Amino acid sequence: MARSQQSFSKREKEKQRAKEKQEKKEKMAERKATKKEQSLEDMMAYIDENGNLSSTPPDPSKMKSFNADEIEIGVPQQKPLSPEELIRQGSVSFFNSAKGFGFIKDSQTGESVFFHQKNLSFLVKEGDRLIFETEMGDRGPVAINVKKQP
Template identity: 45%
Template structure:
């Protein structure tokens, strides 16, 4: 039985695909980058921070003492409990809390009515101590400056 033209064309396409695939496979085998030695793959950094394949001079190296290497996070220094000053930016007496803008850092600090020594209102100048809470700093021992 004679093959139709479409069948012949499909067969030609399949044969061409198979041949292309074999050529690609052969090309991959000939241009194989695997199997390089470790020395061929190593890159070095020079003193300027640029990559180079040439190892650096051993004489130019600076010795670093093991004791000088610091691992981990630097310890936060405890702030001394000093009297801070600031201005009450907002205070909601019905809700019992407000915020003080610290003069030194311009940071908003939460204040609760339980930590007030006397009643305060907005734009009052106050002195206070800072206390660290899980949500940030809070003002304690808040006194109005006369």
């Protein structure tokens, strides 16, 4: 009497795989049978006058009309500043004498403006009041033509 070539555990694993495959087929058939077709109206979403999504179309009497030519696309061009607006006042909020750079706190806008020692003709320390002009550098506003405030 010869022994079976398959062990008991191999047969059990094979039965389990076949059972899982059969369950998967049944689930797929069930999904296909209960597949719900939605009409275009069911899938449609509307935006009301406040910008919220709703399932009903908006009231035409509340709609506003806009002239497409008046809508500006992109960033608007900045007006060139007059020479009086370019000259700023501020105080040194930070200065690293070893590396030769610092920041000036603009008294008008409150923003920090970077400056470098090469733009100075005198020594500065934190708290000094300065008059300067700004220009845009690679990383933001940079102070140029820096002078001590009298």
